[in-house]
Amino acid sequence: xxxxxxxxxKQRDVLVEYFKKYPGKHITAGEVxxxxxxxxxxxxxxxxxxxxxxxxxxxxxxxxxxxxxxSACFEYAxxxxxxSSEVCFHCKCEKCGxxxxxxxxxxxxxxxxxxQKHGFELNPMRTVFYGVCEDCQK
Amino acid sequence: xxxxxxxxxKQRDVLVEYFKKYPGKHITAGEVxxxxxxxxxxxxxxxxxxxxxxxxxxxxxxxxxxxxxxSACFEYAxxxxxxSSEVCFHCKCEKCGxxxxxxxxxxxxxxxxxxQKHGFELNPMRTVFYGVCEDCQK
DNA sequence: CTAAGTGCAAAATGTTTGCATACTT
DNA sequence: AAGTATGCAAACATTTTGCACTTAG
Numbered sequence: 047x048x049x050x051x052x053x054x055x056k057q058r059d060v061l062v063e064y065f066k067k068y069p070g071k072h073i074t075a076g077e078v079x080x081x082x083x084x085x086x087x088x089x090x091x092x093x094x095x096x097x098x099x100x101x102x103x104x105x106x107x108x109x110x111x112x113x114x115x116x117s118a119c120f121e122y123a124x125x126x127x128x129x130s131s132e133v134c135f136h137c138k139c140e141k142c143g144x145x146x147x148x149x150x151x152x153x154x155x156x157x158x159x160x161x162q163k164h165g166f167e168l169n170p171m172r173t174v175f176y177g178v179c180e181d182c183q184k
Numbered sequence: 185x186x187x188x189x190x191x192x193x194k195q196r197d198v199l200v201e202y203f204k205k206y207p208g209k210h211i212t213a214g215e216v217x218x219x220x221x222x223x224x225x226x227x228x229x230x231x232x233x234x235x236x237x238x239x240x241x242x243x244x245x246x247x248x249x250x251x252x253x254x255s256a257c258f259e260y261a262x263x264x265x266x267x268s269s270e271v272c273f274h275c276k277c278e279k280c281g282x283x284x285x286x287x288x289x290x291x292x293x294x295x296x297x298x299x300q301k302h303g304f305e306l307n308p309m310r311t312v313f314y315g316v317c318e319d320c321q322k
Numbered sequence: 323c324t325a326a327g328t329g330c331a332a333a334a335t336g337t338t339t340g341c342a343t344a345c346t347t
Numbered sequence: 348a349a350g351t352a353t354g355c356a357a358a359c360a361t362t363t364t365g366c367a368c369t370t371a372g
Contacts, residue, residue, distance in 0.1 A: 095338070156291065229361095256361090
């Protein structure tokens with residue numbers, strides 16, 4: 047946790063724009079660094095890590111830690127569309143490493159179940175289902 | 185992935201016994217190291233990491249990567265009781281960090297749903313639900 | 323005897339921190 | 348001016364690797 051970014055800086059904008067440009071894509075801190083270098087925007091890695099932390103705190107991006115990857119991933123959280131109950135779930139294949147984005151009402155239902163029966167308020171943005179994908183089951 | 189342990193060694197036994205002794209407990213590689221030192225059983229850390237990998241491959245222990253912790257956790261997989269449909273799910277509180285073990289048929293049902301409707305074969309042993317626990321919702 | 327496992331130390335990652343400087347407001 | 352952010356390099360923590368040596372089968 048930190049105090050939260052308060053100043054609008056060039057570095058922060060670059061990061062936010064990058065995430066906005068690829069909604070649904072999982073991006074590591076290292077990939078952010080590379081992206082910046084390619085853009086000719088040299089941003090120190092400590093700045094990147096600190097900004098990522100801030101952006102997570104502010105709910106602008108989400109952080110995922112996925113087995114098989116050695117580093118954490120971040121993803122644009124999208125516009126907070128409160129009307130839509132469309133929640134996106136993530137399934138990660140343990141064999142090929144593929145990450146599947148899934149929209150499913152039945153899955154949304156488990157969030158309600160967990161809350162009503164177990165008092166646990168699920169955060170679907172952060173939860174990753176592990177298993178084996180269709181292609182790898184052959 | 186590795187070729188799988190084939191030899192029965194003292195080091196391997198020590199690790200397996202340790203995990204068996206604490207079913208349901210999440211143990212990091214570092215904790216395994218410490219445990220061995222306390223026992224007077226000096227086991228090199230590379231051996232520990234390599235054995236942990238083997239044990240995961242063999243399904244004797246499961247590996248979890250949980251946000252907030254900097255290192256991976258391992259847990260005894262338990263006897264493979266095929267008769268029982270009792271599967272254990274993990275819920276991790278994002279606020280207090282508590283890890284809740286949950287047995288629930290409804291949750292087991294989502295495994296079937298994912299398989300039938302989405303062709304995804306869920307591995308519940310590896311999946312962690314993130315959210316906020318009852319205590320932290322006050 | 324051979325394949326597999328071990329242990330050490332070194333290297334490779336990924337992430338965090340201290341501190342002087344620069345930028346926002 | 349005051350508070351915050353940046354960037355560098357160094358520090359850290361965890362995990363992996365190379366290699367000579369030991370052990371199980």
